Amino acid sequence: MSAKQAIDLKKTAIDWLGITPFLLFAVMFLIAPTLYLVTGAFVNPAGEFTFENIAGLFTDKILASYWISIKVSLASSIGGALIGFALAWAVVLGGLPSWIRSSLLTFSGVASNFAGVPLAFAFLATLGRTGLVTMILNNWFGINLYATGFNLLSFVGLTLTYMYFQIPLMVLIITPALDGLKKEWREAAEILGATNGQYWTKVALPILFPSILGTTLLLFANAFGAIATAYSLTGSTFNIVPIQLYAQIRGDVLHNPNLGYALALGMIVITGISNLIYIWLRMRAERWQK
Numbered sequence: 001m002s003a004k005q006a007i008d009l010k011k012t013a014i015d016w017l018g019i020t021p022f023l024l025f026a027v028m029f030l031i032a033p034t035l036y037l038v039t040g041a042f043v044n045p046a047g048e049f050t051f052e053n054i055a056g057l058f059t060d061k062i063l064a065s066y067w068i069s070i071k072v073s074l075a076s077s078i079g080g081a082l083i084g085f086a087l088a089w090a091v092v093l094g095g096l097p098s099w100i101r102s103s104l105l106t107f108s109g110v111a112s113n114f115a116g117v118p119l120a121f122a123f124l125a126t127l128g129r130t131g132l133v134t135m136i137l138n139n140w141f142g143i144n145l146y147a148t149g150f151n152l153l154s155f156v157g158l159t160l161t162y163m164y165f166q167i168p169l170m171v172l173i174i175t176p177a178l179d180g181l182k183k184e185w186r187e188a189a190e191i192l193g194a195t196n197g198q199y200w201t202k203v204a205l206p207i208l209f210p211s212i213l214g215t216t217l218l219l220f221a222n223a224f225g226a227i228a229t230a231y232s233l234t235g236s237t238f239n240i241v242p243i244q245l246y247a248q249i250r251g252d253v254l255h256n257p258n259l260g261y262a263l264a265l266g267m268i269v270i271t272g273i274s275n276l277i278y279i280w281l282r283m284r285a286e287r288w289q290k
């Protein structure tokens with residue numbers, strides 16, 4: 001072995017040594033649990049191979065849980081994408097002071113990770129039956145929010161709660177895409193006589209569309225797998241899939257771990273498809289913006 005080959009081998013070993021902790025973490029906390037869930041979905045409590053758990057996914061109750069989760073995820077992802085895109089556009093292309101952009105991005109970085117019990121408590125303290133905003137509307141403006149049919153512990157309430165972390169996540173992801181719009185494209189469009197509306201409909205939005213759609217799919221996957229916020233907010237009264245999964249694996253009444261593994265497998269399939277499409281769209285968007 002030559003000296004150069006020895007140096008290259010040593011460099012390769014050092015490179016692999018650097019990535020080893022990540023690989024170990026991925027195997028222990030992502031790959032191994034996923035394989036365990038997939039295996040458990042196809043066996044019964046006695047350890048025998050069966051399709052009974054997969055067939056159980058098509059019962060009315062579980063299908064209803066999937067449908068509710070899909071509706072909440074779609075509503076919160078679309079709402080978060082629209083509002084988040086508007087905020088990102090305002091700070092990137094709207095001519096606002098630079099300090100607003102930095103403040104918004106800082107807040108978005110914090111808010112996108114604010115979930116679980118603290119987020120549920122914050123919404124209960126704000127929009128619950130005795131929440132701050134509820135009482136202000138009632139005492140100052142004579143508006144009884146709950147008399148209008150609003151209920152925080154419902155589809156609308158859970159969607160609003162999810163949008164709290166969906167909107168800032170959209171801002172963080174779509175801002176680089178907006179930054180990637182080159183000034184030359186607008187200048188070329190203006191030279192050719194295009195109006196501002198034509199520039200956006202014919203140039204900017206077609207280029208941004210893969211990023212917007214991909215991020216919306218990422219938001220969908222993000223909401224579909226959330227459980228801590230929903231469980232803390234609604235308990236077991238709102239049967240989205242993650243709560244149904246929790247009931248099957250840990251509950252005292254609906255204790256069927258293998259059916260729970262099948263539920264988890266269904267969630268993995270749905271979120272996996274969403275993430276794969278997001279990755280494909282992101283690669284396409286990056287190719288346009290190079």
